[in-house]
Amino acid sequence: MSAFAFTEENRKKLEALIRRYPEGRAASAATGAMYLAAEQEGCVSDAALEAISEILSVPYSRLWELRSFYGAFRDKPAGKVHVSFCRGICCGMKKADGVRDACLAYMNIRTGETRADGLFSAEEKDCLGACSDAPAMLVNGTLYGRLTPESAKEILKKYEAEAAC
Amino acid sequence: MLKDADRIFTNIDGRSGGSSLAEAKARGCWSGAAEYLKKTPRELLETVARSGLRGRGMFARKTAEKWSEFIKRPSAFKYLVVSVNESEPGTCKARSLLRYEAHRLLEGCLIAAYICGIRRAYIYVRGVFAEEIEILENAIAEAERAGLLGMNILRTGADLHLSVHRGGEAYVCRTDSAMFRSMEGSRPMPDFGADGEKLFGSPVLVHNPETLCMLPSVLTRGADWFSSLGRAGNEGVRLFSVSGDVERPCLVEETLGIPMRDLIDKYAGGVIGGWQNLAAVIPGGISTPCLPREICEHVRMDYDSLGAVSSGLGTGALIVIGKSSDLVGILRRIALFFKNESCGECAVCREGCRLMFDLIDGIASGRGKRSDIGRLERLCEDTENAALCPVGISAVRPVSGFLRHFRTLLEERCRD
């Protein structure tokens, strides 16, 4: 297991998160800490859980359980460009399947996979809360709506070019 | 139609900028705060009571009644939690609300907290709204710097500390006690213990963001103005989203009681292929039962009118389904969602949701028998009667609603 330590900046952010909750309630910052870890290393690794466990004085097993319960966290790194396709009903009515398939073909992976070169990864999520802009997807957390297979591929190309720099 | 002058959400589409304090102030946010904070909480409570405001969340309770009860709860320390865990499929208000109307929400928090004697509040936001959380955090920081939040607000002696809690992804957090456990860093499961309904051991008031956004206008423009909008018992306005098979999917503010057809025709550009092509509408997010065209023709969008046709206003998110969309496939998708989201605490919901999905899946793919439909019906009854939290009941309602209106569509797919 490789070691994990929060950067100075993230450590400060985490301290500020802990202060949002009453004395002795540092466990409340657990999800916040996981988001910070995910930002820092692209996933919430076991090593990150250990670091969080120490800082918050929350048992490792409890954090492990939270990580597996919430769909928001992954234990293996995502690609540099991570795409979440909406599999909700409204997107489904607006041909989201076509958008997803075109993107997957472009990235050359299936949902749930990370490409061998680490560039792309993809997953499916339930309603992204953007139904009036269906079909929608997230790329690295940023929302894109009213997609067509072509416009979606253009967006991926843009990210691809940025990731290459 | 709602007059522009009567709009509360003047910027829900972002037409006049973002959520910076300066922009929000230019739109009138916070303008009445110094005035109304001079009045006593009692006086303000009376105004809210007279306005008739009902919660825009699941239970649609009269806000003033809920507060009166809450105020009586003995505790020196109380919390306010705003639930922006919008994950009801089909619902798409939270992003716009946080992006463009964040200060209206913050001001609403201040009002509710002031009236109810609360000094600590959290806005629980679904984790996937990453960009919006950043905007909200900035809005809070700006309000604090301007003395609109924090200690001794506008030198009136009122305090309110407000922070964001970024949640994980779990639909079950729409049940309050599950959300509280999640905020305490435990696994989000509904908690039926003696202190299940407390947060950090203290009483907590939970609100839907939309309800809170109404408050500044109710106080500055008056209860009479508010109750003049909408219909008796269903006063005021609401955000509605229209998506699915319409020409122009949209998010709009309208009075409660507006005919569904007006929302679809006047705001969303009509059903794709014309009204004749309409198969059904889900009126308020997927846990509200869908309605066939004959009912959509005349039903009004308010709590009581939709309740009268055995559906509900839910989240106010209409999903319009045209004849070319596969209704049974959509039902299957809904059942799959609930199968995945049942937290598993009660066997009847866990197993019920799984079985409902299996049966619907079988029928949708042509493997089902007619007797399966009867089984589905009984399952709905059992699950609805025994589910411990609203999520279990939400899982059943779309299925039983479907059986009420579209049973024949299922029968056609059966192999016998």
Ligand code: SF4
């Ligand atoms: S009804 Fe379903 S979601 Fe609610 S507590 Fe029971 S199993 Fe969990």
Ligand code: FES
């Ligand atoms: S269904 Fe895709 S955003 Fe709601």
